[in-house]
Amino acid sequence: MSTEKTYAEINEKIKNGKAVVMTAEELIALVEEKGFSRATQEVDVVTTGTFSPMCSSGAFLNFGHSEPRIRMQRVWLNDIEAYAGLAAVDAYIGATQVPEHDPLNSNYPGEFRYGGGHLIQELVERKRVRLKASSYGTDCYPRQEIETYFTIDEINEAILFNPRNAYQNYNCAVNLSPRTIYTYMGVLKPNLSNAHYCSAGQLSPLLKDPYFKTIGIGTRIFLGGGVGYVAWNGTQHFPSIQKDSTGRELGPAGGTLSLIGDLKQMNSKWLKGASFLGYGATLAVGIGLPIPILNEEITKFAAVKDKDLYAPIVDYSDAYPNRKPGNLGFVSYAELKTGEITVNGKHVPTAPLSSYPRAKEIAGILKQWISDGTFLITEPVKLLPNVNDQITANSLKG
C-alpha cells in the first residue's frame, strides 16, 4: 500500500523528536539505495537550500516618529534613496539601489561597490545607519527635514520582503560577441569563452517541488539565517516544463517566490551585499525550504538529480538584451558542475554564481532546526499556480 502522510502527522513526529529529516542530497543517496517506496516510508521532511544573488529583494522599515512629526516624502539611508511613497515614516529600501552620486557606468565597467544590499547587510549587523529625510510640511506633519542615525534595534519594524526570489531555474549565460560583456550573470568573456550558471541544481528549492504540490502561501522557510514565510508567488511566476527542439521534456523552469520575514532575527552570513562589475549592486540571499514527504510522488520529485535538471544556454550579447527567442540548447547541471560544457561544438569553461557549499549548509541548518523540534512545517493556506495554470509572460509595448 502506498504511503500517505499528513502535515499534522509529520508535525507530531517533529514535536516528539521522531521525524526523519534529510537534505535533498541525502535523499538522492537513500533513494539510490532503497528505492522510492522505502524512502517515502522512512523520510518525513526533505530540506533544500540556495544562496545566490537575488536582486528583487528589499526591506520595509518603520523609523518611528520624531518631534515634531515629519511625513518623510523622500528618504536616504547612507545616501541610498529608499522609496517613501507610503504612510509617514515607512520606507522600502531596495537591494539594487545605489547612492545618489555613484558614478554608475560612467567609468565603464562601473564597480557598484555599495548599494541597498550592502545597506541591508549592515542593518542586520546592527551597524549605525545615517537617515536623511525631507518633506513639504503639512499641518499634521510640519517638519520638513531630519538627519539622524539609527540601528535596526532602534526602529519599529524591519521586514524583509523580497518580491522575486528563489528562481526555479536559470539561464546558463554565454557571450557570442567579440567583446567582454558585464552582466548580472557576471563577466562574460568574448567569443564563447566562458559560461555562467546560477542554481544549486539538485539542492535548489523549486526544482525539488516542480509542480508546487507542497509550497504555497504561508510555507515556513529558512530566510536570511532566520525564519521567514512564502508570502505569495514571486513576480514573473511562469511555471513551465522546458522542452528542447525535439519536444523532449527537460524539467521545470519559471517559478518564483515572494518571501517575507522579520529582518531583526536574520543573520548577515545569509544576507550579503554583492556587486556585479558593470551591472550593479544586489543582495545574496540564503533560502531553504522544507518539503514534507506526503507521498511517493513528492519523493520522486525531491530526489531528482543534477543529471536530470537542465538549464537553457542563452547568449547575453544579443539574444537576451534584444529579447530574441530561442537558445543555444540545454545543458544539465551535472554537466555544468564538471567545469566544462560544449556549446556550438566548442569546449567552454563553466562557473557558478550560486554557492553550492552554502546551499548545502543551509539545507543542513534547516534539517537541524526541524530535527531539534524547533521548526514545524506548514500546510499552505493556498498552493501557488503551477504549470497547469499556463501563465504566460506579458510584454511591454513601446
Added chain:
Amino acid sequence: MAPERIVLRFTPDTTEKPVIYRLVRDYDLVINILKANINPQKEGTLVLELTGEKYQQGLEYLRQEGVSVQPLIEGITRNEQLCTMCGGCTDICPTKALYMERPSMEVFFNDDKCIVCQLCVKACPMHAMEVRF
C-alpha cells in the same frame, strides 16, 4: 634556477629610465613581466619574475636608480570572511589559481599560481579578493 618574483615601485622621475633594457643587457636577466602599471611622470608599479646569475647585482642597480624593490609575497589574498564560495571567479582566473574542488564545489585559492593580474579583484561580487603588496 627558480625565478624570483619582485615588485618594483617607481617614483614619477624614475619611470623615464629604461631599466628593463639595462637588466637584460647589462645583467643578462630573463624577465617575465606579470603586471605593469607605468605612466609618464606618475608613480608606477611593475611585478616581475627574474631569473639569472647576476640577479643580486641587477637588484642593486635598480636600487641605485631609485627604484624600490620588494619581494612579491601574496600579491592577492582571499578574505575568507567575505568569500561565499560561489565560484564565479574560477573561469575568470587565467592560471587556475582560483579553482573548485568537485563534487563539493568548494573554492580554493593557490597563490603559487597567482600572477597578480587582479581580474578576480573586480569580478568577485563579494569583494573577497584583496590586493596586498
